[in-house]
Amino acid sequence: MLKDKICVVTGGAQGIGRCIVETFANQDAKMVYACDMNTSDMTDLESQFANVRAIELNVCDRSSIVHFVEQVKTEFGRIDVLVNNAGITRDNLIEKMTEEEWDLVADVNLKGVFNMTQAVAPLMMDNGKGSIITMSSIVGTDGNIGQSNYAATKGGVIAMTKGWSKEFARKGAEVRANCIAPGFIETPMTVDLPEKVLDYMKGKTALKRMGKPLDIAEGALFLASDRSAFITGQTLKIDGGLVI
Template sequence: MRLAGKVAIITGGANGIGLAACERFAEEGASVIMADFDEQAGKEQEALLKEKGHGVTFAQVNVADRESVASLVEKTLEQYGKIDVLINNAGITKDATLLKMDPADFQRVLDVNLTGVFNCTQAVAPHMIEAGGGKIINTSSVSGVYGNFGQTNYAATKAAVVGMTKTWAKELGRKGINVNAVAPGFTATAMVAKMPENIIKQMASVVSLQRLGKPEDIANAYLFLASSESDYVHGHVLHVDGGIMM
């Protein structure tokens, strides 16, 4: 097993890509903390995964709140004694064009998608340093690289995540911590499934592989970056987008 004996915190773990990652990591032997704001979904998914024999524990967290994040880290250390992997996967969207965007929606997306990544990493990194190493994987997006209509707030946070990833790679690499990012393309999550079929087909048509990504596609990228197979991959942004901008 590629993550045997490892302890991983995966934020936004109760649905979509995060949920796929929780299951994938557990299959590979990790003890997984499924951290999410949605308590109902988290408890339901925790029960389903435990029925499959997976070592997954739900923990409610608001990544935008420093006290909530500190509590998550403290409880994880009390239970497992270490944190080997942090996946900063939690994120939200509140889309609108520039001229129609509510400033409150702009700020809320920054609070979760950007400040949340900072809060979690700043809370976990000292413990990884003390342990002599770890893996931090941040979730960016193709929207952060190329921009996307109606996503001023979301694209801004995902571009900033790339900058933070490269900065932290410079700061933490000498401490034995690998820091990388994954930039997913259009992915067939439950949220996307609610879109009109013609819009989904249009999204797939701009992808070189002519399909949307599956949550498992992104989870497998997380797994590679969390495993020992990527020990010399550092400060990298891995695009998992089916060749969307080739």
């Protein structure tokens, strides 16, 4: 499905991002750049896949992003797929949330997405085609207690994506921008939650289970591929019926 495509995935070291990298590599992408601040977790990816390259990258470091994109442009001349997956949480009730907790989440989850897209989108527009996929969340569409910062950023990327879908295609380039809103997924971010919380969330989900990273990766694969060539400006909920 991704034959000969050049793909960039942020937050590629673990969880959903790592699964997306593996899925893209298995679908014959020409190259998948797995970008993360911790490349030591990705050495096995490079040894397992000849078409995966681990890149140390901080989505808050604008100059490093520009340098990285220029390197890819020099080597391949294009980026076909960008997956904005890097994200963090710093949960707290609003009366207890610190300015640092707000700023850190906003910098990574919202400005980081802006930074990556601002660097990559012009290259896609010059080449006349591309797919930008940004990880939102059902928290960004429906809210959640104790996640004011996270909800704001995940709602924000949906709003940016809608604007980008119009902006990037306005001169005829088929550059698409879409979001994925995962529900409750088994990742390192959820592994330490109390059992009673896990059971509660499973009970609220129509399919009575947590999702797996592959459930999200398959959605990203569809949006990255030409099979979704007429889909842009949309948010795909993959939540097992948690929010209906």
